Amino acid sequence: MFESAEIGHSIDKEAYDAEVPALREALLEAQYELKQQARFPVIVLINGIEGAGKGETVKLLNEWMDPRLIDVLTFDQQTDEELARPPAWRYWRALPPKGRMGVFFGNWYSQMLQGRVHGLFKDAVLDQAIAGAERLEEMLCDEGALIIKFWFHLSKKQMKARLKALKDDPLHSWRISPLDWQQSETYDRFVRFGERVLRRTSRDYAPWHIIEGVDPNYRSLAVGRILLESLQAALADNPKGKHRGNVAPLGRSIDQRSLLGALDMTLRLDKADYQEQLVTEQARLAGLLRDKRMRRHALVAVFEGNDAAGKGGAIRRVAAALDPRQYRIVPIAAPTEEERAQPYLWRFWRHIPARGKFTIFDRSWYGRVLVERVEGFCSPADWMRAYSEINDFEEQLVNAGTVVVKFWLAIDQQTQLERFEEREQIPFKRYKITEDDWRNREKWDAYVQAVGDMVDRTSTEIAPWTLVEANDKRWARVKVLRTINQALEAAFARDKK
Amino acid sequence: MFESAEIGHSIDKEAYDAEVPALREALLEAQYELKQQARFPVIVLINGIEGAGKGETVKLLNEWMDPRLIDVLTFDQQTDEELARPPAWRYWRALPPKGRMGVFFGNWYSQMLQGRVHGLFKDAVLDQAIAGAERLEEMLCDEGALIIKFWFHLSKKQMKARLKALKDDPLHSWRISPLDWQQSETYDRFVRFGERVLRRTSRDYAPWHIIEGVDPNYRSLAVGRILLESLQAALADNPKGKHRGNVAPLGRSIDQRSLLGALDMTLRLDKADYQEQLVTEQARLAGLLRDKRMRRHALVAVFEGNDAAGKGGAIRRVAAALDPRQYRIVPIAAPTEEERAQPYLWRFWRHIPARGKFTIFDRSWYGRVLVERVEGFCSPADWMRAYSEINDFEEQLVNAGTVVVKFWLAIDQQTQLERFEEREQIPFKRYKITEDDWRNREKWDAYVQAVGDMVDRTSTEIAPWTLVEANDKRWARVKVLRTINQALEAAFARDKK
Numbered sequence: 004m005f006e007s008a009e010i011g012h013s014i015d016k017e018a019y020d021a022e023v024p025a026l027r028e029a030l031l032e033a034q035y036e037l038k039q040q041a042r043f044p045v046i047v048l049i050n051g052i053e054g055a056g057k058g059e060t061v062k063l064l065n066e067w068m069d070p071r072l073i074d075v076l077t078f079d080q081q082t083d084e085e086l087a088r089p090p091a092w093r094y095w096r097a098l099p100p101k102g103r104m105g106v107f108f109g110n111w112y113s114q115m116l117q118g119r120v121h122g123l124f125k126d127a128v129l130d131q132a133i134a135g136a137e138r139l140e141e142m143l144c145d146e147g148a149l150i151i152k153f154w155f156h157l158s159k160k161q162m163k164a165r166l167k168a169l170k171d172d173p174l175h176s177w178r179i180s181p182l183d184w185q186q187s188e189t190y191d192r193f194v195r196f197g198e199r200v201l202r203r204t205s206r207d208y209a210p211w212h213i214i215e216g217v218d219p220n221y222r223s224l225a226v227g228r229i230l231l232e233s234l235q236a237a238l239a240d241n242p243k244g245k246h247r248g249n250v251a252p253l254g255r256s257i258d259q260r261s262l263l264g265a266l267d268m269t270l271r272l273d274k275a276d277y278q279e280q281l282v283t284e285q286a287r288l289a290g291l292l293r294d295k296r297m298r299r300h301a302l303v304a305v306f307e308g309n310d311a312a313g314k315g316g317a318i319r320r321v322a323a324a325l326d327p328r329q330y331r332i333v334p335i336a337a338p339t340e341e342e343r344a345q346p347y348l349w350r351f352w353r354h355i356p357a358r359g360k361f362t363i364f365d366r367s368w369y370g371r372v373l374v375e376r377v378e379g380f381c382s383p384a385d386w387m388r389a390y391s392e393i394n395d396f397e398e399q400l401v402n403a404g405t406v407v408v409k410f411w412l413a414i415d416q417q418t419q420l421e422r423f424e425e426r427e428q429i430p431f432k433r434y435k436i437t438e439d440d441w442r443n444r445e446k447w448d449a450y451v452q453a454v455g456d457m458v459d460r461t462s463t464e465i466a467p468w469t470l471v472e473a474n475d476k477r478w479a480r481v482k483v484l485r486t487i488n489q490a491l492e493a494a495f496a497r498d499k500k
Numbered sequence: 501m502f503e504s505a506e507i508g509h510s511i512d513k514e515a516y517d518a519e520v521p522a523l524r525e526a527l528l529e530a531q532y533e534l535k536q537q538a539r540f541p542v543i544v545l546i547n548g549i550e551g552a553g554k555g556e557t558v559k560l561l562n563e564w565m566d567p568r569l570i571d572v573l574t575f576d577q578q579t580d581e582e583l584a585r586p587p588a589w590r591y592w593r594a595l596p597p598k599g600r601m602g603v604f605f606g607n608w609y610s611q612m613l614q615g616r617v618h619g620l621f622k623d624a625v626l627d628q629a630i631a632g633a634e635r636l637e638e639m640l641c642d643e644g645a646l647i648i649k650f651w652f653h654l655s656k657k658q659m660k661a662r663l664k665a666l667k668d669d670p671l672h673s674w675r676i677s678p679l680d681w682q683q684s685e686t687y688d689r690f691v692r693f694g695e696r697v698l699r700r701t702s703r704d705y706a707p708w709h710i711i712e713g714v715d716p717n718y719r720s721l722a723v724g725r726i727l728l729e730s731l732q733a734a735l736a737d738n739p740k741g742k743h744r745g746n747v748a749p750l751g752r753s754i755d756q757r758s759l760l761g762a763l764d765m766t767l768r769l770d771k772a773d774y775q776e777q778l779v780t781e782q783a784r785l786a787g788l789l790r791d792k793r794m795r796r797h798a799l800v801a802v803f804e805g806n807d808a809a810g811k812g813g814a815i816r817r818v819a820a821a822l823d824p825r826q827y828r829i830v831p832i833a834a835p836t837e838e839e840r841a842q843p844y845l846w847r848f849w850r851h852i853p854a855r856g857k858f859t860i861f862d863r864s865w866y867g868r869v870l871v872e873r874v875e876g877f878c879s880p881a882d883w884m885r886a887y888s889e890i891n892d893f894e895e896q897l898v899n900a901g902t903v904v905v906k907f908w909l910a911i912d913q914q915t916q917l918e919r920f921e922e923r924e925q926i927p928f929k930r931y932k933i934t935e936d937d938w939r940n941r942e943k944w945d946a947y948v949q950a951v952g953d954m955v956d957r958t959s960t961e962i963a964p965w966t967l968v969e970a971n972d973k974r975w976a977r978v979k980v981l982r983t984i985n986q987a988l989e990a991a992f993a994r995d996k997k
Contacts, residue, residue: 339837
């Protein structure tokens with residue numbers, strides 16, 4: 004894989020000097036066009052052998068191009084805010100918005116390679132990390148990002164010579180590499196595992212570019228040209244044609260039965276039972292969140308449901324159990340300008356709770372496979388891929404110790420009608436009913452289908468959906484609280500093992 | 501000051517039950533109206549004696565109101581990201597946007613009171629903190645925020661009884677107060693210094709409300725009513741009438757001499773001197789940023805100047821000295837939607853560097869007293885108060901160890917004309933020239949006046965302005981680099997003392 008990066012590529016000064024001015028100008032042009040279109044972000048990943056010119060090349064690119072439009076990011080030591088959340092959070096918070104370029108040093112590849120070279124884990128775990136990187140990059144590309152991956156290479160002999168030279172250079176010696184490259188073994192292992200990583204993660208949408216690092220002229224021109232060509236191609240590309248050719252249809256129920264139709268909507272609690280059970284479950288939740296074992300976990304509760312199904316009321320009964328300092332409620336409305344400049348999941352990642360904390364999402368990332376699907380706000384390809392992106396997202400939360408509970412509050416059409424009419428009567432409830440609500444009612448069947456598909460595809464053993472029969476608000480509220488409590492207790496019980 | 505909060509206020513259950521429903525409804529109405537207007541944020545500060553019902557009251561408000569529109573925030577232990585920046589950063593990042601309510605527990609008042617009660621500092625330092633809080637709140641109010649401050653009070657006898665009761669309550673005992681309230685001395689000191697704080701910081705725009713905390717019915721109704729009345733008054737208020745009656749005019753130069761006119765615009769460097777000095781200053785900067793002493797500091801460089809004065813070129817020469825991982829360039833453009841929902845300085849606070857880091861602002865917070873003043877984007881009252889707000893802001897940066905350098909790059913009208921014409925000729929420079937640039941030229945004199953006032957009012961001993969004669973780009977670039985280097989060296993030298 005690295006064969007042609009060990010053959011001594013070089014460019015003489017004359018040829019170099021002749022090409023650079025036009026290249027620089029074209030790069031600047033592309034950069035300004037990128038900013039003007041503001042249609043996609045550019046993510047440049049920098050990896051490879053120590054001493055192969057990674058830092059020097061990025062420095063040079065910042066000189067050639069307009070550094071005001073580039074964010075160069077390193078990911079060294081994690082801060083305590085990062086350590087309290089899934090590992091990917093630090094990358095999400097650093098993503099460049101559309102129209103800008105982010106250069107990621109010390110990215111997910113360096114992390115997995117260092118771990119493997121140091122022997123912190125074996126190939127199986129490396130492969131898990133590789134698969135995670137692949138899925139992340141595929142998602143970013145589907146969201147429009149241009150990803151350019153550079154691997155700077157040196158043969159072992161070249162590296163040794165280069166390290167010796169760098170050691171004598173006071174301008175370089177202060178930079179500490181997390182790996183001990185003086186050891187011959189480190190190089191061998193790095194290259195071996197690097198090959199494995201590159202083989203698996205060089206994909207059509209985000210290929211690796213291997214750059215021989217010995218000759219500065221060669222590596223600078225090579226990187227500059229690849230960057231330029233990638234930028235120009237992406238800028239000229241028709242965004243409409245981006246999606247894959249075929250989207251396999253999901254298929255519809257062929258016997259008129261639906262998941263929601265199978266719910267027993269007559270379930271109810273009388274007032275006395277309700278008050279007793281509510282108080283019991285609220286006290287249980289309060290106790291669980293104060294439990295020392297909660298420090299190893301975070302809690303995320305997602306509330307979706309029909310309009311007027313009682314999401315707000317259920318959320319308030321959950322909140323009422325707790326000290327307001329323990330939870331945060333995030334109402335999901337239309338994305339802001341900054342959110343629209345990022346991949347879809349970004350606006351949820353930014354609210355992910357730290358360990359020990361509880362975040363309640365009033366509507367959520369499922370909007371894409373619900374309202375956006377039904378209303379046609381995104382293409383079928385977009386909402387189809389969202390199922391697996393969401394599963395990936397939730398898996399990352401769960402792997403970091405987060406307990407994820409998800410509720411669909413279901414009411415029937417008659418109950419909804421009655422509640423709409425009631426809302427229009429009561430002054431302080433009139434804010435709760437809009438034209439949209441009446442319009443959504445006409446799409447009842449489409450929502451039934453969308454909810455069924457959503458549950459089938461995203462109710463997982465690690466983050467199951469709970470369908471809540473919500474014609475009776477009391478029943479719904481107690482079921483919600485009880486489900487959260489059971490999920491927390493199950494997570495605490497698993498800790499012991 | 502606390503006299504009328506020790507007289508045993510109480511409301512009987514009947515009166516309480518009779519009033520609550522209407523109060524809740526009115527609070528909900530006000531909350532939804534707040535959201536709909538999205539014209540200002542509400543900041544509720546919660547302070548006072550331990551055991552006086554702070555937590556209980558906030559919990560109750562969250563039950564009465566819609567908790568989805570309230571963010572309850574605590575400020576306990578600072579995270580390492582917070583510790584690396586000025587103390588106020590953690591409050592800025594938590595400010596509620598317009599239309600929402602933030603409830604701040606453990607805010608700036610608790611911090612200063614704890615420090616004083618623990619004897620970490622004396623009254624002089626407490627008074628500094630008080631003055632800082634006053635200025636912060638005044639600024640937030642001027643930016644439209646509604647600030648409501650509650651002090652929950654108990655007499656010493658009441659407190660002792662309450663603490664005893666709480667101690668026996670398992671639901672409460674897990675909460676740890678940073679002060680040892682069991683000591684009689686703690687109460688006395690807290691009340692004494694609390695009085696000092698309240699006296700100084702109870703202002704017309706953000707008065708304190710002292711609430712006797714013994715009777716839950718009384719304190720709940722009292723807080724609910726104050727909140728409601730404050731909200732209703734602010735919602736009904738005409739935002740246009742907000743500014744103070746009189747804005748004292750700044751006065752103009754009466755002899756046609758101006759600060760910019762006094763610059764020697766013939767200063768220049770020839771090519772050989774330039775190249776030698778540039779390399780020297782760049783190496784010096786690189787060395788300074790790698791210096792161990794830099795770990796105690798951050799660096800902020802602000803670039804302002806005439807259009808086409810060469811800000812971009814100067815920034816690139818600074819950046820070229822450094823590893824791109826060491827700096828970040830923040831280009832300031834029109835504020836985003838999220839930025840517009842916050843006080844003016846919020847969009848700069850979010851980019852404040854951590855210790856050891858360097859942020860370059862390509863245009864800055866001075867926009868308010870330059871383009872916004874000249875173009876009339878804000879009222880005279882707004883840009884007039886900006887001078888002192890900016891001085892306060894920079895003082896906070898400097899107090900946290902940040903070195904602040906500020907450049908005005910000045911060219912004359914003839915030079916600007918030549919550069920505009922050149923830009924229109926060169927393809928990759930055409931992005932740099934817009935209609936706005938030509939329009940701004942017509943306001944040359946207004947800018948001369950604005951720059952003069954800006955420098956007079958914000959060039960301080962802790963963060964001086966450097967006027968850069970930029971008709972000659974070489975001269976300008978070397979002067980910029982040298983100024984940064986001198987500022988860093990001076991800061992390092994001061995560390996020794």
